[in-house]
Amino acid sequence: MSYYADAVSQLIKMLENVDRWLTAGEEHAKKKSFDPNVLLTQRLAPDQFALLRQVQAACDAAKFFAARLSGKTAPSHPDTETNMAELHARIGAVTEYLKGFSAADFAGADTCIVPLGFAPGKGMKGADYAREMALPNFYFHCVTAYSILRHNGVELGKRDYIGNMAIIDI
Amino acid sequence: MSYYADAVSQLIKMLENVDRWLTAGEEHAKKKSFDPNVLLTQRLAPDQFALLRQVQAACDAAKFFAARLSGKTAPSHPDTETNMAELHARIGAVTEYLKGFSAADFAGADTCIVPLGFAPGKGMKGADYAREMALPNFYFHCVTAYSILRHNGVELGKRDYIGNMAIIDI
Numbered sequence: 139m140s141y142y143a144d145a146v147s148q149l150i151k152m153l154e155n156v157d158r159w160l161t162a163g164e165e166h167a168k169k170k171s172f173d174p175n176v177l178l179t180q181r182l183a184p185d186q187f188a189l190l191r192q193v194q195a196a197c198d199a200a201k202f203f204a205a206r207l208s209g210k211t212a213p214s215h216p217d218t219e220t221n222m223a224e225l226h227a228r229i230g231a232v233t234e235y236l237k238g239f240s241a242a243d244f245a246g247a248d249t250c251i252v253p254l255g256f257a258p259g260k261g262m263k264g265a266d267y268a269r270e271m272a273l274p275n276f277y278f279h280c281v282t283a284y285s286i287l288r289h290n291g292v293e294l295g296k297r298d299y300i301g302n303m304a305i306i307d308i
Numbered sequence: 309m310s311y312y313a314d315a316v317s318q319l320i321k322m323l324e325n326v327d328r329w330l331t332a333g334e335e336h337a338k339k340k341s342f343d344p345n346v347l348l349t350q351r352l353a354p355d356q357f358a359l360l361r362q363v364q365a366a367c368d369a370a371k372f373f374a375a376r377l378s379g380k381t382a383p384s385h386p387d388t389e390t391n392m393a394e395l396h397a398r399i400g401a402v403t404e405y406l407k408g409f410s411a412a413d414f415a416g417a418d419t420c421i422v423p424l425g426f427a428p429g430k431g432m433k434g435a436d437y438a439r440e441m442a443l444p445n446f447y448f449h450c451v452t453a454y455s456i457l458r459h460n461g462v463e464l465g466k467r468d469y470i471g472n473m474a475i476i477d478i
Binding site for chain 1: 311314315318321322352353356421423424427429430431432433435436439440441443444445447448451452455458459461466469470473474475476477478
């Protein structure tokens with residue numbers, strides 16, 4: 139099941155990208171002489187999560203992807219972060235956790251049953267959960283974090299979003 | 309290679325979700341008595357695509373995912389849309405195209421080489437292209453379209469974003 143291990147590599151890379159977008163936000167704040175943590179309170183709609191919670195949610199989506207599809211219990215992260223430094227540390231903790239997984243951990247991922255916390259008695263087959271919920275949800279929070287920073291003038295572009303790719307000569 | 313066919317099903321579902329978000333935007337515009345096509349000109353940053361182009365880009369990302377990973381030539385869509393009705397039609401044309409693919413079309417997808425238009429002489433292995441570029445790019449444009457609508461007051465929530473899922477009793 140190298141598909142799931144490869145997906146985890148992609149989650150790690152994206153979270154490392156998010157970490158760099160936050161750093162770009164800090165550099166922008168320094169240049170403009172405002173507190174970088176103000177960026178963490180920004181949101182695109184009043185009933186949408188602010189940047190801080192978007193990043194926490196991206197971290198959780200990645201963590202639960204790996205844990206649930208390998209039958210492990212994810213480490214607890216109680217969402218206590220309040221500033222850029224703590225958010226960088228949260229991303230670092232989750233990427234370290236994700237780096238501990240290998241293809242063997244996902245041997246039963248395709249057909250395992252993932253219970254849905256918001257619907258007792260309901261669940262999804264692992265492959266469906268990955269494709270229909272975990273990955274779209276992960277990208278939702280990453281892209282929204284990116285968009286909040288872009289909307290607030292932070293200089294980022296598509297390459298910062300995509301990050302490194304396995305490009306070869308042809 | 310049912311992975312790629314399943315991924316195409318997910319792309320179809322997400323594009324059908326995007327179509328419904330646009331309809332929600334039209335209903336919002338009607339309620340507020342403004343021209344719904346104004347929404348298509350909105351953007352989150354001055355140097356980012358407006359909603360119209362975000363939807364066109366999501367359509368292209370989905371179309372090229374299927375075409376490039378199956379060795380086919382994608383149909384041409386010259387980005388001539390200027391209003392909601394034409395954008396709905398574009399989404400409909402692309403989802404119809406995507407519905408013509410089956411698992412057998414992607415027999416060589418994992419190891420095929422996808423040339424990169426922006427880097428002559430360079431390419432990516434199919435599996436890497438799907439995971440590192442095509443899907444993140446597709447979700448980028450879908451989520452940004454969603455965020456532009458949310459930012460402009462259209463009533464959408466996470467369920468509208470995720471859409472239907474294969475939920476089972478457990």
